[in-house]
Structure formats: C-alpha cells, structure tokens
Amino acid sequence: MEKYIYKDGKNMRYGYTTGSCATAAAKGAARMLVYQKKIETVRISTLKGWDLDLELEDRIFTKNFAQCSVKKDSGDDPDSTNGINIFAKVERIKKQGIEITGGEGIGMVTKRGLSIEPGNYAINPIPRESIKKAVEEELPKKWGVKVTIFCPQGVEIAKKTFNPQLGIQGGISILGTTGIIEPMSEEAFKDSLAIEISIKKAEGIKQLIFSPGNYGNDFSKSMGLDSKYLIKTSNFIGFMLDKAEEFQIEKILWIGHIGKMVKIAGGIFHTHSYMADARMEILAAYAALLKAPYSLVQKILSSMTTEEAIEFIKDWEKEREFFNLIAQKVSDRCRKRIKSPIQLGTILFSQKYGFLGQCRDAEKLLEGFKIE
Incomplete structure (x- = not known):
C-alpha cells in the first residue's frame, strides 16, 4: 500500500x-x-x-x-x-x-x-x-x-x-x-492532539469534552452534546490536561469508558496497557472502601476486563454510589494535576450498560455543552 x-x-x-x-x-x-x-x-x-x-x-x-x-x-x-x-x-x-x-x-x-x-x-x-x-x-x-x-x-x-x-x-x-x-509515532500523535486544542481556542472555544476513544464520541452524541467541543485524547491523559491548562481552557468534561477512566482514578495519566494497568485493583480498592462483600472484591480482582467486572458490580445495591465515587476520583486526580482553576467534571459509561455514574460537578457542566 x-x-x-x-x-x-x-x-x-x-x-x-x-x-x-x-x-x-x-x-x-x-x-x-x-x-x-x-x-x-x-x-x-x-x-x-x-x-x-x-x-x-x-x-x-x-x-x-x-x-x-x-x-x-x-x-x-x-x-x-x-x-x-x-x-x-x-x-x-x-x-x-x-x-x-x-x-x-x-x-x-x-x-x-x-x-x-x-x-x-x-x-x-x-x-x-x-x-x-x-x-x-x-x-x-x-x-x-x-x-x-x-x-x-x-x-x-x-x-x-x-x-x-x-x-x-x-x-x-x-x-x-x-x-x-495509521503508523504511530507517539510524539507526532501528541503534537497533533495539542494542535486540536489550539484550533478550538482560536475559534473562541474555551470549554472542551475530553474522551480517550471513539466510543466517547458516540456516547456524547447520544447525550445530545455538541461534537464541536469534543477532542479525543487517546492514552495521553496527563499531556492533554497540561495542554488544556497551557491554552487557558476554562472547563473540561471527561466522558469516557470505565476501562480507561478507572486508571485515572488511580493516578495513571498515560493509560496504554504497556505503561500501566491496575484497573481491577483500583476497582476492588474503591469497592472495599464502600464495604463491598469480600466475594465481590474477589470477583472484581479475577475479572479479565472492566466490562466483566461490571457484570458483578451491577448486582450490588451500592452500584450507583460506587461508579459516582470512581467518577469523582477521576475529577479529583485531574484537579491535583493542574494548577489553574479549570472546572472539571467526569461521566463514566460502558459499552453494554451505557451510563454508569458521574461526579458531583458533571451535571452543572453538562448544560454548557448541549446542542443549542
């Protein structure tokens, strides 16, 4: 070719x-x-x-x-x-x-x-x-x-x-x-993502929807959000937060699949599996924090994917509280990363079940991203 x-x-x-x-x-x-x-x-x-x-x-x-x-x-x-x-x-x-x-x-x-x-x-x-x-x-x-x-x-x-x-x-x-x-060069790829933020800012856009992958784009549309705000971050979560701060972006709404976002909740800002992967450990830790049964923690830790883990979590009475907590931790981790007062919100979804949970500030941020 x-x-x-x-x-x-x-x-x-x-x-x-x-x-x-x-x-x-x-x-x-x-x-x-x-x-x-x-x-x-x-x-x-x-x-x-x-x-x-x-x-x-x-x-x-x-x-x-x-x-x-x-x-x-x-x-x-x-x-x-x-x-x-x-x-x-x-x-x-x-x-x-x-x-x-x-x-x-x-x-x-x-x-x-x-x-x-x-x-x-x-x-x-x-x-x-x-x-x-x-x-x-x-x-x-x-x-x-x-x-x-x-x-x-x-x-x-x-x-x-x-x-x-x-x-x-x-x-x-x-x-x-x-x-x-498409042949991948990580630095070139990151540069192209940074350019996207620069272009948005030049167009007068000061708020962004960040999503690690294609599914986030589709889920955003299903929520009635305007795609003009959306940028795919790929695995470069920390890099994109840094660039958003550099370009003085005022609001960021994360909309992401639980498989990527849970890593951020654990402080992992480059989410490719070759860099780090503690998805099940992070899920299990927060489940334990909410006093999940030991059997549920075991099932989470033995899961091969986050989608499989969700199958077990869905049967728990604290399911929504759990996913809201994960979303809140994502937002909290991002706030610790940046130094400027960017407003941050997080919404989590899965391929099978759709919406899972959101942080405290997500609801008020959503209104500003909807199609007029």
Whole structure:
C-alpha cells in the first residue's frame, strides 16, 4: 500500500488491518466460487474512505467451495501480525444467506466484557459486517454460503499479543474500525492532539469534552452534546490536561469508558496497557472502601476486563454510589494535576450498560455543552 503520512521528519507508510484482509479474501473466494475461475486481485472499500486493491494468494476452487488468502501489510506500524496470510473459505450451503465463522488460528472468546460474546470467534462486529457486505456483492440471489476465516500462523502469533490476557484463546483477532492502519509515532500523535486544542481556542472555544476513544464520541452524541467541543485524547491523559491548562481552557468534561477512566482514578495519566494497568485493583480498592462483600472484591480482582467486572458490580445495591465515587476520583486526580482553576467534571459509561455514574460537578457542566 503506497500511502504515506509525514511524521517525525519522515514519510511513514499506511497499512491495512486483519479485517481488510479477511474482507478481501472472502470477496475473492466468493467471486471464484461463482465464476469458477481464479481471480488475481479484488478491490474493497474501507470506512477510511479509501479503496484497496489487494492481491489474492493460495487460490483454489471447486464447484462447492473456493478459498484464498491475503497477506497482511501493516505499513510502517510495528505489528506482530505483519506479513501473515489471512484466509477465507466460501462454501455453498442449502440455507439462503451468509454465515460467517472462524477456523484455525482465529481466537475464541472465552471471557465476558468484549464486543463479542463468549463461545464465538474473535471476528469483531465491524469486520464481520464488512465481510458480509463484500460477499453479498458477489453472490447471485437466493444463494447460501458459509464463510470461514482462518489463519494457520495465528496460533503462534497470538502468543505475542494481548489476546490471552483478554480471554481470547487459540489465535488472533480479526480487527479494524476503518480498515486502515495509521503508523504511530507517539510524539507526532501528541503534537497533533495539542494542535486540536489550539484550533478550538482560536475559534473562541474555551470549554472542551475530553474522551480517550471513539466510543466517547458516540456516547456524547447520544447525550445530545455538541461534537464541536469534543477532542479525543487517546492514552495521553496527563499531556492533554497540561495542554488544556497551557491554552487557558476554562472547563473540561471527561466522558469516557470505565476501562480507561478507572486508571485515572488511580493516578495513571498515560493509560496504554504497556505503561500501566491496575484497573481491577483500583476497582476492588474503591469497592472495599464502600464495604463491598469480600466475594465481590474477589470477583472484581479475577475479572479479565472492566466490562466483566461490571457484570458483578451491577448486582450490588451500592452500584450507583460506587461508579459516582470512581467518577469523582477521576475529577479529583485531574484537579491535583493542574494548577489553574479549570472546572472539571467526569461521566463514566460502558459499552453494554451505557451510563454508569458521574461526579458531583458533571451535571452543572453538562448544560454548557448541549446542542443549542
């Protein structure tokens, strides 16, 4: 893939995700099955808005099935899956429609708290939808097919990823929200985030909604908040607070997933897992502070993800008090970090349950961010 972004004084090449590879392989296999001939390349569209022309390898077909693979290209981004082949097998079935499943080298979800329920292959919702759409484009009406995504190299490669810690066993995940991998340079990324604050200030905006990720953007919109105030901070929580203070921002409302925000409640201001991770310990400590049963504290500590921990906390009569306390601690930690009198508020949510809790000052701050 010959697209580049300029970072740290050099051109860095974009790549494409395992989700794009699986989509292209499935599309190619479906076309070979329908037309009964080998296909060399396919074109797929990505949510980034870019079309990809990807070469097909390992091509075979019969009257009943076809399969091929696409080699993963991560560009200049360090990635353990770079260079591996993602396969798709498409076979005729009697039932009309498209079934999507995984095979060798694709991880199986074994724990709660992910976007995929336990007992299913780790093919994330967006790539799954992309695969389905791409295959539909190739099939005659009333056809039924089963699409199996597999990766023989995935069993070994997965051992170098966080999948085992997340409860994904036996292989890699099929991932990707945009289909494209942007090569990461941390300093360049932080600089671009700082520029966003500078631009907002230049536009006369003195209050901001901070959210670590994409889900915060979606949740903010669901609350009727104006997206013109929103900036994604990624993992650089402390850096963004410092920059907000530098640009004399007057109000900050944090809207974030509990998985990231709980780290801030523990004083962790760079939230990437390679820097620090004490999510369960922090949750357990505050649960104990509210005199949670010992059995609940144990369950929290044994959880693989915060979403899983929430499953246990939701059955506790102090659930709302607990999440409000976490939100308050996030705001308190941020106030200790900065020296200027920035007004701060925090709202927490989860992917499954939505709103979880908020700090004391969040409600009054909310009004100023709503769409007029």
